[in-house]
Amino acid sequence: MAATRNALTTVICLLLFAGSISQPTTNQWPRTNWTDVLRPRASEDLEIPPDAYYEQEDDITTVSSKTVLTNDGMSKKCDYNPCEENQPPCGELAATNKCLCPGSTSDLEAPRPPFLKTATWSGSEVVLRWCSPYSFVKAYKVTVGGKERQIFGSDRRNGGVGPIETVSEVCLVATNDAGDSEGSCMMYKPGDGNLPIKAGLIGGALGLLLLLLLAILLWRRRRQRRVQNNSSFSA
Structure with a gap:
């Protein structure tokens, strides 16, 4: 009986010892932090290189400066008609009214060519009309036929150049101290202007x-009546 109990005790001790070795405790499994897995690494948070970041900053600054330039007092155009006479030059209007002259050149450059609109016969001479550059x-x-005919002041937009008797090329040139512009020309035909006259x-x-x-006819009829009246009195 005693031998049986000792054998059972030995078997139970062996089983307990084997179980303690083969079954790992929960503390031995490696822990996985799912928060760390889902959260991106610090190097993945911003993948924009520093140079690109500064370029974006420059773009934002440029847009802001353009807005300021557009909204200031120099955004409006000057009230200037290049085809109208007796008005100040566009440069003077810009300095006085703080407005803009589109594409205006200075006195250090030769002028751009004017625009010769018409050359018509007025009854006594040929009259030109043009627009300034x-x-x-x-x-x-x-110039008429390549020869200088007339000079007008800078505020003029029309003027007579005298009669032109033959078909000729009429050209208008703008000038300043820096030089002359290219000519604005047209052919003038005298017959076209003299036809209405x-x-x-x-x-x-x-x-x-x-x-x-x-x-x-009236005189002859009256004369016939007088002849008839005289013949009747004679009879």
């Missing part, structure tokens, strides 16, 4: 001729 201009020169003269001559014929 956005440049500093001291005078305008007119000739038509008027012909019409007037025909009218006078009709009045003269009518006067002759």
Whole structure:
């Protein structure tokens, strides 16, 4: 009996000892921190290199400065019509009213070419009309057939150049101390301008001729009546 108890005790002790070796405790399993797994590393939070960051800062600063320039007092255009006479130059308007002259050049550069609009016959001479360039201009020169014909002041936008009897090229040049602009030219044909005058003269001559014929017919009719009356009294 005693031997049996000793054997059972030995078996139980062996089983307990084997179980303690083969089964690991919960403290022996490696722990996994899921918060650390899901959270990105510090190097992955911002993948923008420092240079690119400063470039973005520069872009933001540039946009801000453009907005300031656009909203200041120099954003409006000057009330200037390049085809209108007797008005101050656009540069003077810009200095006085703090406005902008689009693309205007200074007196250190030769002017841009003006725009010659028309060359028409007025009855006694050919009259030119033009628009000024956005440049500093001291005078305008007119050439007819390559020869200088007339000079006008910088505030003029039209002027007569006398009669032109043959088909000729008429050119207008803007000038200042720095030089002359390219010419703005057109061909002038005298027949086109004189045609209305000739038509008027012909019409007037025909009218006078009709009045003269009518006067002759009335005179002959009165004369016939007088002859008839005289013959009746004689009978």
